[in-house]
Amino acid sequence: MSIFDMLSGKGGLSEMKEKLSVSREEASQIITQYEADGILLEIRGSNTIEKFELTEGFTTLDKAEQENRLKAVLNAALDTAGTTVKQKMSDSISENLPNIPGLDLGSIIGKMI
Secondary structure: OOHHHHHHOOOOHHHHHHHHHHHHHHHHOOEEEEEEOOEEEEEEOOOOEEEEEEOHHHHOOOHHHHHHHHHHHHHHHHHHHHHHHHHHHHHHHHHHOOOOOOOOHHHHHHHHO
């Protein structure tokens, strides 16, 4: 059985592309909350910051420590949001693609995002 036969069993390639496009849009709207070191962030799946709060404890730190913590928390929050989006896309691809032995979904998702 060819890959095209497998794809036609799932509603065809164009329907699959449409479902994946919808999933990508849904994933871009997911909001991930991350809190650490006196910083609260909410980041949308499209990597836009929706909410940003600092606690009083953070504001008492010196400037260099604030910058270091802010960079660390922003990077961690972006990683967390990225992982959430990749999982959503992986789930969508698994639901919409036929089971093809040797297909590396991680590689596909990494290129899509």
